[in-house]
Amino acid sequence: MNTFLIFRFRYGLMLLILVLCNFIVQGQSMSNSERYPIIPYPAKLIPETGAFTINANTTLYIEDKAFGQDASDLIALIKHVGGITLHKGHAMPNNCIVLKKDTSIINPEGYTLLITSARVILSARTPTGLFWGIETIRQLLPPSNDPGIKEAKELHIPAVSIEDHPAFAWRGMHLDVVRHFFSEAYLKKFIDRMAFYKLNKLHLHLTDDEGWRIQIKRYPELTKQGAWRTFDAHDSACMRLSKDNPDFAIDPSHIIHRDGKTLYGGYYTQKQMRNIIRYAAARHITIIPELDMPGHMMAAIKIFPDLSCTGKAGHGAVFSEPLCPCQEKTYQFAENVYKEIFTLFPSRYVHIGGDEVDKTTWANCPACKTLMQKEGLTNVSQLQSYFIKQMEQFFHAHGKRLVGWDDILEGGIDTSAMIMYWRTWVPKAPIEAAENGNKVIMAPGEPLYFDRFPDKNSLYNIYHFNPYPNGLDAQAKKNIIGIQACVWTERIPSEKRADYMTMPRMTALAEVAWTNTPKDYNSYLERLQKQYYRWDLQHIHYRLPDLSGFADHNVFIDSTLLTVKKPLADMHIHYTFNGEIPTQQSLLLPAHLPIHHTETIKLAAYTPQGNRGDTYTVQYTQETYIPPVKLENSLSQGLKCIYYIGQFDNTKGMMHSTPAYTYQVNTIQVPPDIKAPAFGLQFRGYLHISQTGIYCFTLTSDDGSMLYIDGKTVVANDGLHSATERDGEIALQKGEHPISLDFIEGGGGYTLHLQYNKEGEAPQDIPSLMLGH
Numbered sequence: 001m002n003t004f005l006i007f008r009f010r011y012g013l014m015l016l017i018l019v020l021c022n023f024i025v026q027g028q029s030m031s032n033s034e035r036y037p038i039i040p041y042p043a044k045l046i047p048e049t050g051a052f053t054i055n056a057n058t059t060l061y062i063e064d065k066a067f068g069q070d071a072s073d074l075i076a077l078i079k080h081v082g083g084i085t086l087h088k089g090h091a092m093p094n095n096c097i098v099l100k101k102d103t104s105i106i107n108p109e110g111y112t113l114l115i116t117s118a119r120v121i122l123s124a125r126t127p128t129g130l131f132w133g134i135e136t137i138r139q140l141l142p143p144s145n146d147p148g149i150k151e152a153k154e155l156h157i158p159a160v161s162i163e164d165h166p167a168f169a170w171r172g173m174h175l176d177v178v179r180h181f182f183s184e185a186y187l188k189k190f191i192d193r194m195a196f197y198k199l200n201k202l203h204l205h206l207t208d209d210e211g212w213r214i215q216i217k218r219y220p221e222l223t224k225q226g227a228w229r230t231f232d233a234h235d236s237a238c239m240r241l242s243k244d245n246p247d248f249a250i251d252p253s254h255i256i257h258r259d260g261k262t263l264y265g266g267y268y269t270q271k272q273m274r275n276i277i278r279y280a281a282a283r284h285i286t287i288i289p290e291l292d293m294p295g296h297m298m299a300a301i302k303i304f305p306d307l308s309c310t311g312k313a314g315h316g317a318v319f320s321e322p323l324c325p326c327q328e329k330t331y332q333f334a335e336n337v338y339k340e341i342f343t344l345f346p347s348r349y350v351h352i353g354g355d356e357v358d359k360t361t362w363a364n365c366p367a368c369k370t371l372m373q374k375e376g377l378t379n380v381s382q383l384q385s386y387f388i389k390q391m392e393q394f395f396h397a398h399g400k401r402l403v404g405w406d407d408i409l410e411g412g413i414d415t416s417a418m419i420m421y422w423r424t425w426v427p428k429a430p431i432e433a434a435e436n437g438n439k440v441i442m443a444p445g446e447p448l449y450f451d452r453f454p455d456k457n458s459l460y461n462i463y464h465f466n467p468y469p470n471g472l473d474a475q476a477k478k479n480i481i482g483i484q485a486c487v488w489t490e491r492i493p494s495e496k497r498a499d500y501m502t503m504p505r506m507t508a509l510a511e512v513a514w515t516n517t518p519k520d521y522n523s524y525l526e527r528l529q530k531q532y533y534r535w536d537l538q539h540i541h542y543r544l545p546d547l548s549g550f551a552d553h554n555v556f557i558d559s560t561l562l563t564v565k566k567p568l569a570d571m572h573i574h575y576t577f578n579g580e581i582p583t584q585q586s587l588l589l590p591a592h593l594p595i596h597h598t599e600t601i602k603l604a605a606y607t608p609q610g611n612r613g614d615t616y617t618v619q620y621t622q623e624t625y626i627p628p629v630k631l632e633n634s635l636s637q638g639l640k641c642i643y644y645i646g647q648f649d650n651t652k653g654m655m656h657s658t659p660a661y662t663y664q665v666n667t668i669q670v671p672p673d674i675k676a677p678a679f680g681l682q683f684r685g686y687l688h689i690s691q692t693g694i695y696c697f698t699l700t701s702d703d704g705s706m707l708y709i710d711g712k713t714v715v716a717n718d719g720l721h722s723a724t725e726r727d728g729e730i731a732l733q734k735g736e737h738p739i740s741l742d743f744i745e746g747g748g749g750y751t752l753h754l755q756y757n758k759e760g761e762a763p764q765d766i767p768s769l770m771l772g773h
């Protein structure tokens with residue numbers, strides 16, 4: 001072989017080796033998420049080759065007696081998943097699992113996990129850390145009811161080295177059991193899911209205007225009467241929604257008939273609640289009780305009307321009549337109630353609510369005027385602070401620490417109070433609290449209120465949420481101790497609906513709370529794929545990933561194809577043309593469905609196990625290209641933006657109002673100097689289209705918005721709601737086209753974002769050069 005051929009051979013071999021090495025490295029990288037589908041992802045994970053096999057000869061060695069309960073849990077887990085009984089024994093060179101105490105692990109919730117083909121070593125300083133390590137092992141094992149696993153008589157855990165600890169000490173889920181009630185059995189299921197994803201605080205909202213859900217022996221009427229109600233506006237709204245979605249049906253197990261009335265409700269006896277607390281504690285979860293006061297107390301005031309300033313229950317200017325903070329009987333009642341709560345709940349933290357207090361009657365109350373003069377208070381906001389401080393002293397005297405919504409900052413608050421931030425329209429609240437020395441839990445309505453309807457951006461927004469507000473220095477950052485998602489249940493009347501609204505959003509929350517940074521969203525989505533299969537086997541009614549490939553309103557000239565992109569390979573999509581909700585007996589959607597006429601199509605996806613996803617109503621309209629308008633004068637760049645101050649239920653409400661100001665803007669967004677909590681905007685001008693074609697516009701808003709081009713509705717996203725994305729298409733000829741966009745803000749989100757794309761191109765913001773007036 002001559003020198004040239006030898007060179008070519010060696011060069012080719014070298015290239016082959018490089019390609020193979022690159023393929024192997026890429027393959028390992030791509031398979032890590034599938035091989036280690038752990039949520040939340042560990043702080044540090046090093047993949048290893050091989051796997052540990054659990055079989056009938058595997059032994060369990062416990063190094064510290066403090067880990068006895070966790071050892072029993074691990075034995076039960078292996079038995080439940082694979083039908084294999086672990087026997088306790090001595091540490092062996094091979095085929096053993098070791099639970100080891102490691103005092104060098106600093107974080108009390110931290111652990112290390114080393115899995116090789118020979119053994120498993122799980123180390124922690126505390127039982128809590130060990131428990132989270134066992135939950136990681138649980139996620140590496142197959143689901144407990146996976147068909148065929150127990151018949152195999154052995155389990156395999158992939159080899160790995162993990163060093164793990166949480167980013168935040170408070171990793172919370174909140175559940176409102178007042179607006180709609182949930183059984184003891186469901187709370188335990190909820191707790192199991194939290195533990196699986198290493199969430200450690202369950203905040204139970206137990207009292208509100210609509211009901212009283214916890215037994216207080218000193219005041220039996222609170223549950224005898226206060227736990228039951230006739231159907232209210234929330235129930236009626238759910239009943240209307242249930243016509244199209246059975247998940248909104250009122251749970252009949254919480255309906256009774258008494259004295260000729262149909263009543264909805266329920267409550268937990270103290271015995272039941274102790275069972276729930278013990279169940280949570282065994283999974284290292286603390287239950288935080290909330291009895292909301294001084295506002296949101298109608299259920300109690302209806303029974304004890306003299307607790308209010310007016311001697312009756314009712315509504316003020318905005319919210320319900322609150323407790324009167326200026327009479328001794330109010331404090332006697334509150335303290336008697338909380339004494340029983342303190343005895344019942346071992347949690348150091350107790351939530352007092354303190355939000356949305358309508359202070360109208362306080363301003364007119366003679367007793368309050370007298371108290372304000374005596375205490376040197378100058379406004380009713382300081383009365384709220386006075387009430388909270390009195391209660392906080394009582395909490396401290398009983399070894400408890402007060403938690404309140406950020407509303408309690410109004411009028412001043414002691415640094416010992418813990419603040420739970422929710423009002424996204426008051427961005428300074430968590431900053432002021434943290435800089436003041438208060439511990440802060442981040443629970444902003446956007447994106448962490450899970451009662452808000454999810455869309456295709458929900459997981460992304462949660463996953464990329466930064467718990468640290470901008471502008472905090474290093475010292476103040478230490479006071480941000482955690483994050484929490486809240487589930488208010490005005491529109492969640494059933495366990496299936498609660499599943500749908502929390503899963504999979506709970507998993508994104510868990511990863512932010514535990515892992516925080518750095519994070520890999522694509523890796524998270526890959527790991528999430530494995531969770532869907534678990535949930536199917538557990539009969540969790542989770543929200544399926546979104547379908548894509550179409551807009552809410554689509555247009556075409558001659559004909560088009562409906563091509564839906566399926567996020568799960570085994571998903572089946574069914575459709576109807578007759579307006580009915582698709583069932584599994586409806587037509588199966590082909591890969592490409594031809595559209596030749598104006599049609600309205602309903603789509604619904606199903607998993608092989610029968611879990612149904614959202615119903616999509618997809619409109620197709622046959623149109624011709626709309627010609628541009630002829631303008632006599634040249635345009636100025638940008639749009640006119642007309643500003644209205646006020647509370648509007650929809651965008652049409654601005655028609656009867658007087659404008660407060662008119663801006664000239666270059667982009668479609670809320671002008672930065674607008675500070676009103678509720679307002680409306682009207683953008684007016686022209687849109688320059690450089691090429692004839694079909695254009696898709698994507699409009700995201702919190703609250704309502706409507707987009708019109710050439711007088712036609714392109715995107716309808718009206719009403720009061722959380723940040724929601726809607727889209728629509730329109731066929732436009734090259735030239736200038738009138739554009740109108742109406743937006744209302746009801747108090748909170750300030751979200752307004754408009755993008756466009758032409759016939760399949762990537763969406764982009766509308767540049768200022770396309771806008772004129």
